Amino acid sequence: MRILGIDPGSRITGYGLVEKQGNRLIHLDNGAIQTRARDDFPGRLQIIYRELCALIEQFRPDAVAVEQIFVAKNALSALKLGHARGAALLAGVNADLPVHEYTAMQVKSAVVGYGKARKEQVQQMVKTLLNLPEIAQEDASDALAVAICHLHSNPLKERLTAALSRR
Amino acid sequence: MRILGIDPGSRITGYGLVEKQGNRLIHLDNGAIQTRARDDFPGRLQIIYRELCALIEQFRPDAVAVEQIFVAKNALSALKLGHARGAALLAGVNADLPVHEYTAMQVKSAVVGYGKARKEQVQQMVKTLLNLPEIAQEDASDALAVAICHLHSNPLKERLTAALSRR
Numbered sequence: 480m481r482i483l484g485i486d487p488g489s490r491i492t493g494y495g496l497v498e499k500q501g502n503r504l505i506h507l508d509n510g511a512i513q514t515r516a517r518d519d520f521p522g523r524l525q526i527i528y529r530e531l532c533a534l535i536e537q538f539r540p541d542a543v544a545v546e547q548i549f550v551a552k553n554a555l556s557a558l559k560l561g562h563a564r565g566a567a568l569l570a571g572v573n574a575d576l577p578v579h580e581y582t583a584m585q586v587k588s589a590v591v592g593y594g595k596a597r598k599e600q601v602q603q604m605v606k607t608l609l610n611l612p613e614i615a616q617e618d619a620s621d622a623l624a625v626a627i628c629h630l631h632s633n634p635l636k637e638r639l640t641a642a643l644s645r646r
Numbered sequence: 647m648r649i650l651g652i653d654p655g656s657r658i659t660g661y662g663l664v665e666k667q668g669n670r671l672i673h674l675d676n677g678a679i680q681t682r683a684r685d686d687f688p689g690r691l692q693i694i695y696r697e698l699c700a701l702i703e704q705f706r707p708d709a710v711a712v713e714q715i716f717v718a719k720n721a722l723s724a725l726k727l728g729h730a731r732g733a734a735l736l737a738g739v740n741a742d743l744p745v746h747e748y749t750a751m752q753v754k755s756a757v758v759g760y761g762k763a764r765k766e767q768v769q770q771m772v773k774t775l776l777n778l779p780e781i782a783q784e785d786a787s788d789a790l791a792v793a794i795c796h797l798h799s800n801p802l803k804e805r806l807t808a809a810l811s812r813r
Binding site for chain 2: 520521522524525528548549552553554555556557558559560561562563564565566568569571572573578580
């Protein structure tokens with residue numbers, strides 16, 4: 480099962496592609512979509528949407544995993560984040576992929592085994608679990624973490640999907 | 647020049663289509679996209695996105711106008727609104743249409759002539775300007791108002807577009 484994890488942001492959107500083969504996690508790709516250069520906001524959303532669509536086209540993941548957000552610094556940053564997150568969710572649903580949302584606590588629990596783990600612990604664990612040569616860029620690391628969270632959380636779903644795809 | 651005005655919301659997204667011929671404003675369509683029935687959030691965004699794409703396909707507007715938002719009741723409602731607004735902006739930019747944003751004050755000034763007009767005054771003026779049989783549904787009326795705002799704000803741009811399309 481192959482997962483596209485996304486960490487949306489209005490300036491930087493991190494992504495990470497992880498595949499699970501048996502009990503092994505395999506890192507396929509990660510990166511950060513930069514939108515700072517564009518100053519028109521609709522244009523920024525289009526960059527996020529198009530780049531994620533291109534990644535889905537290239538890697539053909541089975542599902543998309545995005546961190547669920549309940550709070551933000553303030554209403555204005557929440558509004559901007561919401562736009563970026565909307566673009567990310569749309570890239571998933573418009574490609575007919577199931578979109579799963581996980582809270583930060585679920586992601587930390589799945590990756591580190593402790594829901595209140597510090598950011599650095601999560602980054603270190605992502606590096607270890609995926610055999611990365613070094614810690615990934617912050618947003619990309621968060622995206623890989625949510626992808627790992629989905630793969631760890633859904634062993635039953637994964638087996639079902641695998642069984643159906645073998646038919 | 648034909649404008650699709652949008653008033654995005656996570657539960658109801660209003661839309662309105664207005665055309666300007668010479669000095670006349672012509673009402674083409676208005677309505678509200680309901681997403682309450684769906685409880686999965688990505689699915690709601692997809693409904694907004696797809697219905698707006700279908701309207702763009704059907705009416706082929708020259709541009710999209712959306713109200714610009716700076717404040718919201720709280721961070722959570724701002725986050726939800728941001729998602730819906732992101733879907734609306736994407737429907738516009740993905741159809742290669744220019745997307746214009748106007749503040750509530752700009753919309754009120756353009757429609758009523760007074761930036762602090764009450765909601766009911768705006769609704770009444772939209773009805774009068776477009777010769778509607780009755781006041782449109784609230785969100786649809788707001789969408790018509792932002793479309794009218796764009797048409798009133800851009801006489802030069804409009805003449806240019808018209809001149810180019812006559813070539």
